[in-house]
Amino acid sequence: VQVAESGGALVQTGGSLRLSCVTSGFTSPYYAMGCFRQAPGKEREFVAGVNWSGSNVHYADSVKGRFTISRDNAKNTVYLQMNSLKPEDTAVYYCAVRVGGSSWNSLDGYDYWGQGTQVTVSS
Numbered sequence: 001v002q003v004a005e006s007g008g009a010l011v012q013t014g015g016s017l018r019l020s021c022v023t024s025g026f027t028s029p030y031y032a033m034g035c036f037r038q039a040p041g042k043e044r045e046f047v048a049g050v051n052w053s054g055s056n057v058h059y060a061d062s063v064k065g066r067f068t069i070s071r072d073n074a075k076n077t078v079y080l081q082m083n084s085l086k087p088e089d090t091a092v093y094y095c096a097v098r099v100g101g102s103s104w105n106s107l108d109g110y111d112y113w114g115q116g117t118q119v120t121v122s123s
Helices: none
Strands: 002-006 010-012 017-022 030-037 046-050 055-061 067-072 079-081 091-098 117-122
Touching: 002 091, 017 030, 017 091, 017 117, 030 067, 046 067, 046 079, 055 067, 079 117
Parallel strands: 010 117
Antiparallel strands: 002 017, 017 079, 030 046, 030 091, 046 055, 067 079, 091 117
């Protein structure tokens, strides 16, 4: 089982990026996906999550209205569209798979993690 993020980059304030999270090794799409981020010197925090079908999504207050999470199960891919980026969005972004049920923002509830991709927003 693997999770791989891509799409991180350096972008100016107000810009947009789309992160992709590709999973492999799963025999079915019945798992939730979460996106987290970790800025230097800070704890890893929940950003967004999506259930297995894409019908249920959750966002941290700090990104509501700016970020959109979606998934394409035919491609084993989850997307995080990030608009109106701010310098405080600068962090390493991680994707994680949650097989069981737990709260969206509980790191311990996620079973598989990617290596992360760097997003830097310049002011």
